[in-house]
Amino acid sequence: MAAMVHAGHFGAPGNAEGAVKAAGFHLASGGSRVRALLALHAGSALGLPVNDSVTLAATAELLHNASLVHDDLHDRARMRRGTETVWLAFGDNIAICTGDLLISVAYGCLSAFSNAKALPELLSLVNARICEAIHGQCADLKAQGAVVADIALYERIVVGKSGALLSLPFELALIGSGHQACLGQARAAVEHFAIGYQIVDDLDDVDRDSGSADAPSSLNLVHVMKALGHGDASPNQVRALGRTHLAKATGAAALLPMGSGTFLTELAAKLVARL
Numbered sequence: 001m002a003a004m005v006h007a008g009h010f011g012a013p014g015n016a017e018g019a020v021k022a023a024g025f026h027l028a029s030g031g032s033r034v035r036a037l038l039a040l041h042a043g044s045a046l047g048l049p050v051n052d053s054v055t056l057a058a059t060a061e062l063l064h065n066a067s068l069v070h071d072d073l074h075d076r077a078r079m080r081r082g083t084e085t086v087w088l089a090f091g092d093n094i095a096i097c098t099g100d101l102l103i104s105v106a107y108g109c110l111s112a113f114s115n116a117k118a119l120p121e122l123l124s125l126v127n128a129r130i131c132e133a134i135h136g137q138c139a140d141l142k143a144q145g146a147v148v149a150d151i152a153l154y155e156r157i158v159v160g161k162s163g164a165l166l167s168l169p170f171e172l173a174l175i176g177s178g179h180q181a182c183l184g185q186a187r188a189a190v191e192h193f194a195i196g197y198q199i200v201d202d203l204d205d206v207d208r209d210s211g212s213a214d215a216p217s218s219l220n221l222v223h224v225m226k227a228l229g230h231g232d233a234s235p236n237q238v239r240a241l242g243r244t245h246l247a248k249a250t251g252a253a254a255l256l257p258m259g260s261g262t263f264l265t266e267l268a269a270k271l272v273a274r275l
Contacts, residue, residue, distance in 0.1 A: 019097040022090045023105075026069055026098065029081040034267065036061040039169030041263035042256075046177035052114050056176060059110045059126065060169035066102035067133055067165060069095055074141055075218070103130070113176065121175050129164040129171075136160025143219045149227035151241075155195055157219060163187075163194035170260070179257050189252035189261060192245045193268055199242035200271050203235060239275045246272050 036057035043053025071077075072085040073095045079085060087095035110126065113119060139157045148154060167190035174182050202220045210223070221241070225234035246268045253261030253268070 018090060018094045019101045022069075022086045022094050022098040023101055025083075025089065026080075026086050027065060029083040031065075031081055033061060035064050035166060035169045038166075038263060039173055042170050042173035042260040043176070045258045045260040045262070046173055046179060047258070048173060048177050049114060051112075052176060053173070055109060055112045056169060056172040059106045060165065060172065062102050062106035062109060063126070063130065063168065064165050066099040066106070067137070069099040069102065071137065073099075074137070075144075115176065118176055121180075122172055125171055125175060126168065129168045132160050132164035136162070136164065140219055147227050148219060148224050151221070151224060151228075154219060154221055154224050158195050158198045159191045162198060163191045166190050166194050166197075170256075170264075173260065174257075182257055185252055185255055186261075189249050189256065189264060192249035192252065193264060193271075196242050196246035196249060196268065196271055199238055199245070200274050203238060203242075203275075206235070242275050243272060246275075 039057035039060050040053050043056060044050075048056075068080065069086045072080055073087040073092060076087075077085050078088050085095075086098050090098070107123070107126070110122060111119070113122060136157055136159070139153075140161050143153075143157065167187050170186040170190055171183055174180065174186055199221055202222055205218075206220055206222045208218075210220075221238050222234050225237055230237055250265050250268045253264040255261070
């Protein structure tokens with residue numbers, strides 16, 4: 001993906017040199033590439049040409065990484081995947097431009113999809129999911145430093161912030177292969193998975209998410225449960241809720257056509273093992 005981000009995307013050489021360098025720096029740090037793998041596995045199962053599956057995988061992964069660059073800036077996070085975050089290494093302004101660049105390149109990447117007739121629907125979906133992710137991020141920022149005692153609010157924020165871009169590769173593959181009737185099922189599977197995934201992350205980061213003098217507290221379901229009066233029982237209740245969501249994700253994924261939900265089921269099983 002780093003090769004997709006180069007100065008040739010700009011009219012005048014050097015106009016975005018800093019953002020190009022920062023984008024390459026960020027993408028080179030690696031990551032699990034879950035969204036790319038979801039698109040590749042789903043695309044293969046649904047019979048998409050390999051190049052189209054790769055196109056959808058790159059589109060989804062570039063958008064996810066754009067959100068990470070902006071998220072790190074909002075949270076003033078200093079490290080990502082064992083490497084300095086973009087804002088820390090290059091400054092706030094370059095971080096904003098880098099996230100914007102990755103979004104732009106994602107749209108350019110999607111233009112390579114071979115079925116031109118499907119592009120309007122694919123582009124519309126990308127726009128809708130980006131908007132949802134932005135709404136989720138805004139809600140998350142509003143909740144930082146506040147006492148949240150509402151599980152439903154927590155889940156809405158997670159679904160918006162994480163679920164939107166996590167379901168995107170699945171939905172793109174379904175549209176690209178003509179399985180639009182299954183979009184709702186895919187979205188349900190991924191939304192439950194996203195909540196389960198975030199719960200596992202919350203349990204790992206419960207102390208860090210408590211906040212400090214330098215950074216506001218982050219939304220964490222363990223703290224939500226404690227705010228609801230569950231005290232020391234909160235972690236166990238959070239684990240139980242995580243298992244419930246992951247079981248629902250597995251059930252919904254099993255109903256997706258042609259085994260396209262198999263990889264998501266495998267990921268859910270790994271998360272259950274961590275609970």
